[in-house]
Amino acid sequence: MEEQMAKIDLSKISHTYNPLDPKPTYALNPFSMTWENGKRYAILGPSGCGKTTMLNIVSGLVRPSKGEILFDETPVTDLKTEDRNIAQVFQFPVIYNTMTVYDNLAFPLRCREFTKEKIEERVKEVSDTLNLSSFLNSPARKLTADQKQLISLGRGLVREDVAAVLMDEPLTVIDPDLKFRLRRNLKEINEQYKTTLVYVTHDQNEAMTFAENIIVMDQGEIVQVGLPKDLFEKPKTTFVGYFIGSPAMNIFHSTVSSDHEVKINDTTIKTNSNLGNLKDKNVKLGIRSEFIELAEKEKSNTVKIKLTRVEDFGNFKLLTGKMGDLVIKSKVEREKPIPDGELNLYFPPEKCCVYSDEKLV
């Protein structure tokens, strides 16, 4: 079979749903991006941030207001959906009710006039992967919601030659155990067939465990593209800090006091950021609750807090405390003894992120 997987370039793409408006609101602000062949991407962001619009632009269901899409350097912006060779799986199961499970899975191959033998071989392979083999002859409408979603997924995976498989929160209706297994299967499929997988989700754990590259979006804007580790340790904006991680990143209003130091209330915190240009400016200091350590006594880079709550999550404890008006959360090992009343928390300088105008310095 001809190899058709492709590198996908999105060049200066932007989109508005009301182009005739004198002041149109953009669902997607101008951006450029490349999806390398055979990689796994996750698009992460809150509802309504433009994730689905981006997928629909790639699959051709939506024509971008501006910009160009290229598959392997060939422009496809004006190509119709059916000619783009993209597979897309929607959030809720979309199945052909009047067909059997087998016919559902075979449909994309039949539309593209594959041979009967090839169709049989592919349907068998995909149905084995998705545990659908015993239902092949059942009418698709009689299956449960999660089985129906497996059919949708199967139709996306049945073609080996697709440029990319786009998945729009495909595992929402699937129970957690199966979800975990399917994510692993998708990874295996990606590794085995080198199919580019693009996975839209608002669940950060799903994105972190699935993807090699994560694209974080907010209000039609791409705010950060990177490895899960980068997003966690060095969020480029305060939004990414809030959005990624549970609990969200601790973010405090502060003032720059010297080249590497900021002041929160009256406590000076040393950071590794170069703040020479921002002297006396108001900035924000961000630090993950995972990186804050319990200190036995007051020393440099510690803050004194009044403990207000201790939550036991089984594998860790989450401490919530107050320093004046500021609320600070810290994750500590479960076994660690927690003194009552006042605590000293140590902020490692290398883990402190400083944000000016919501952007990482």
Place this chain on the structure above:
Amino acid sequence: MSKLYTFLKYFFITFWTVFVVAPFLWAVSTSFKDFQSVNSKVTYIPWLDFEPTLEGWRVLIKSPAKGGVDIVEPYFNSIFVTCTASLISIFLGTLAAYALSRFTFKAGFVRNNDITFFFISQRIMPPIVLSIPFFIFLSTIGLLDSLLGLVVVYIVLLMPIAVWIMVDFFNRVPKELDETALIDGCNPYQAFYKVVLPNSIPGLIVAGMFCIIFGWIDFFFAFILTFTEVQLLPVKVVALNSSITPWWSLSASALVSVAPLIIVAFIVERYLSKGNLSGALK
């Protein structure tokens, strides 16, 4: 409480059954009576109360020359006009409904809903308003008093029903179904007839049923737009009446007139009871 409820339920069902079935039983029994049995004392049971005769039924197939009324030709005319107009209406109406459901039309202040309402408004308008324009139109194109002319008029009358029902039906078919078909490699036409249409068969059946019923029972246009060449069944049945009402042949003709609708109702009822009409897409 539950006993009272059960009693009331069965009482109401029995009452309703009698209410619906009694006129049919009356028509069946009357169709086998002669002048004497109808006009003398009240009778119910054949052979015991009155001597049954097939005269009422025979009149329907006897030629007028032999004193009959011959409803066979009007019967087939009605079948032809109703079926042809219904099929064409469903075909055109389904395409129009799909377009109205899936694409956005803008022309001045006119939007999709206005277009749909325009179709429905054709049914809201009193038929009398349309009678003169139809008459002039058919006489201009030389189709007055012809089956083809009636088919044209009935398409105009039935298509709004098809559009109305199918727009509502297509609106309930998720757009993602079409989009999935496009992604799977269908062109928009294939997506329509391979995927959307098979999922809309229940809607087509309901629309078809309404078209057949409204086409079959129309008297007004069949009466106004035909004279001597062509007659449809409702006109012929009414024409049976004379100074002495022939209850026996009227009853027989009423029974043969409703027979096709009863058959249609039975077929659709089977679909309804199988749950095929509801929840086609979930």
